[in-house]
Amino acid sequence: MSGQKTKAVYLKEYPAGMPADGDFVVKEMDVPSPGAGEMLCRTVWMSVDPYMRGRMRPDVKSYIPPFSLDAPLEGGAVSEVIESNIDGYATGDYVVDFTGGWKEYYLSKGERSQKVDPNLAPLSAYLGVLGMPGLTAWAGVTQILEPKEGETLFVSGAAGAVGSLVCQLGKIKGCRVIGSAGSKEKCDWLEKEAGVDVALNYKDYKNAGELTKALAAAAPKGVNCYFENVGGMHLEAALNCSALGGRMALCGMIAVYNNKEPEPGPSNLINMVGRGVMARGFIVSEYMDKAMEFAMEVAPLLAQGKIKFQESVYEGLDKAPEAFIGLFKGENMGKAVIRVGPDRL
Amino acid sequence: MSGQKTKAVYLKEYPAGMPADGDFVVKEMDVPSPGAGEMLCRTVWMSVDPYMRGRMRPDVKSYIPPFSLDAPLEGGAVSEVIESNIDGYATGDYVVDFTGGWKEYYLSKGERSQKVDPNLAPLSAYLGVLGMPGLTAWAGVTQILEPKEGETLFVSGAAGAVGSLVCQLGKIKGCRVIGSAGSKEKCDWLEKEAGVDVALNYKDYKNAGELTKALAAAAPKGVNCYFENVGGMHLEAALNCSALGGRMALCGMIAVYNNKEPEPGPSNLINMVGRGVMARGFIVSEYMDKAMEFAMEVAPLLAQGKIKFQESVYEGLDKAPEAFIGLFKGENMGKAVIRVGPDRL
Structure with missing residues (x-):
């Protein structure tokens, strides 16, 4: 060469x-x-x-x-x-x-x-799905959120590389899954292919208040687990709808990455106190030692066509x-x- | 009667x-x-x-x-x-x-x-100190923050009923402890009586940026553990100074309790992702089953004069x-x- x-x-x-x-x-x-x-x-x-x-x-x-x-x-x-x-x-x-x-x-x-x-x-x-985004999704679900059967899982950025696997792992673990994405095409894929219960097109909602109403309607028992990819009004709505003892895996906040000026955070963080909410930020490199465990769980699901x-x-x-x-x-x-x-x- | x-x-x-x-x-x-x-x-x-x-x-x-x-x-x-x-x-x-x-x-x-x-x-x-505020302090420290010897603990509302015990438990566990309070009298008590390493009078700092500088100077290795009683610029400064793998016990946010309009949260929540920070809101009733363990640990320290x-x-x-x-x-x-x-x- x-x-x-x-x-x-x-x-x-x-x-x-x-x-x-x-x-x-x-x-x-x-x-x-x-x-x-x-x-x-x-x-x-x-x-x-x-x-x-x-x-x-x-x-x-x-x-x-x-x-x-x-x-x-x-x-x-x-x-x-x-x-x-x-x-x-x-x-x-x-x-x-x-x-x-x-x-x-x-x-x-x-x-x-x-x-x-x-x-x-x-x-x-x-x-x-078998790489870094897959491990990210799996680690957030299994190492942080630990969703139980029958709980409600809300996922922002749900049609993305990470979010789409989070949604499907949630369904496999027996959760009611609500995903948010930014187009009708993405929402259709989430509901028809990925099997999520309700897909919300966040562009239909002008602010956190409107998104909160839609999320509350989709999650009548509250949100037990939230997988955060987006930030901004998504986090505020998730905190408004959090169940007691809610868990949040903070994977990213893509809505704020390109801000030139810092954008204020949600005004309802106090909900974390009254509802006993745990939020854990993470990046995938923390969980490299779990890569084998991830592959052993996800690769067969993929081979069997249970994950799209x-x-x-x-x-x-x-x-x-x-x-x-x-x-x-x-x-x-x-x-x-x-x-x-x-x-x- | x-x-x-x-x-x-x-x-x-x-x-x-x-x-x-x-x-x-x-x-x-x-x-x-x-x-x-x-x-x-x-x-x-x-x-x-x-x-x-x-x-x-x-x-x-x-x-x-x-x-x-x-x-x-x-x-x-x-x-x-x-x-x-x-x-x-x-x-x-x-x-x-x-x-x-x-x-x-x-x-x-x-x-x-x-x-x-x-x-x-x-x-x-x-x-x-032997009641609900004491149990709150003890639970936040032992059940959420789990500070290790040599780590740095930052406490807002440090001269209050909860904060003052958090500070002293932190010292007993071998931490560098930084407390924030709202008067010179309170800061003097914290440094001279409660044994905290640095007491910051938050009224000396106009905004989160100024408080961040003071906290960073007091915590050169970063803040491993943050006990939150106040919210607002305190949370923002704590997130700015958080060490990798930081933990935050969210006990209260007294700065925002009386707002008529919701006050925006800190703009730097994304730090939780890059630094792998865990934040856990709680109220004391979650830990009632630990009341005996708390009393067994704190009552002797009080009797020996090790806690003021x-x-x-x-x-x-x-x-x-x-x-x-x-x-x-x-x-x-x-x-x-x-x-x-x-x-x-």
Whole structure:
């Protein structure tokens, strides 16, 4: 591969507000050669995920550091091993890792790579329902919310990569499931394909008060469990409708990620006191040690057709910024993935 | 006692905003006679507590129902048994219960009464450090925050009945403790008597940004545990300074109890996600089954002088509304108690 040119996406500057195409730049470079203890990987599929917006703020304290402007962006990818100097990885293997996104070729030490079998599931599924978003959904449900049969689960961002699995795990655990999403098409999919009991198109509701009424009607016994992807009026409505002893898994608040000025939080946090509500923020890296348990539970459900998922596929590395920006415009159905290259060269 | 007149305090109307004297009315009535399975109790000490403000909203869903306008107010009291038709309770016994407050005499079925020994502690202590506020503090610390040695604990409302015990339990568990209170006198007591490492007079800080700077300086490793009594800019500052994996016990938000219009919450709830923060609202009734464990831990510490407490004493039932209103004006040092009658007639 020596001397061959390849591409990677850099952040030109940290976005102010909603990210735009101009915040990104595609740079050309030589395909690198693997040294001792390294392997050269070719990205086949890459992932864009809302959490990446948080890494585009240079001043935020979090479990993951901000992106640098001086290196390609990083993100989840499924890649083919092209040339390996690492025992256990051979040419033609497929790996999932958290650095291969936003580029066509890259070197890896294999430390955070996991081999995946292309015969068990479509390769892109390892970025979605069987990947990081899947583990996120499963961890929020099983490690934080712990819904009991007969309880009511409310999910915001319900048609997304994470939310759609949360909904279906909730149904499998015997919950009444209410999902919120941003289009009639998404709500139809939730009710007809994912089996949720009530899908609310949040664009039908002008404010937290209206959303509260709709949620209260859909959850007559109150909301026992809330899986938070959105924030803003969704959180306020969930707190208004929380049952006594409610639990909330705070996975993300996509509604506020692109605010230039801080947006005030809900005015009803006091409900947490009177109703004994527990809220737990989390990011998936806390639960990496549970990845095997997750796979053992979810992979068979997927194989049996008991869990459904959708993908929005973008073609080519150059489309990665567009796919990423689409996350915040509600343009994707299910998991957004970018096909960076063919399965085999 | 038959035919003798006595007094009780009623709510005249539900307060709008800050409660005022005119929201209360003292009514006269006959001292009742106990029937079968009842006892007549005479209130010696009564308690006023911030949570009562929540019961003065007719539309709030909570573990405890709103107060009625057609019955005397209720609250914690230490009372003397005057005449008993209940096995196990005899004339001259002292009991603590949750209904005897705001009145001079009342009938009890003894269902939620606990006998207390006047020789073990001053009777009023059973309404404070050894009573409901004490159990609240202990439960928040031991059942929710679970602080580890070397961690940093931040307490708002630190000089109050609950907060002052939280601070001292934190010190006993080996934490660095930072307390916030509303006067120099309270801060002096916290640093000199209660042993907190840094006391912040929140009135020195105009907004959440200024309080954040002061808290960050006092907590260079971040806040691992936050005990919330106040809300508003205190919660925002605590979220700004939260360490990864922080825990928050939400006991109350006294800053917002008297708002006529809902006050927006903090704009930085997203910090809970990136830092993996858990927040748990609670009220003390959830932890009644731990009352014995609490007493076994705290009573010896009190007897050994390892825990200090303060009281603001008001004389006479008529002063109860004033004492209650004083809670929201920051006028009390430590626990506010009202002496309704002498220990013995």
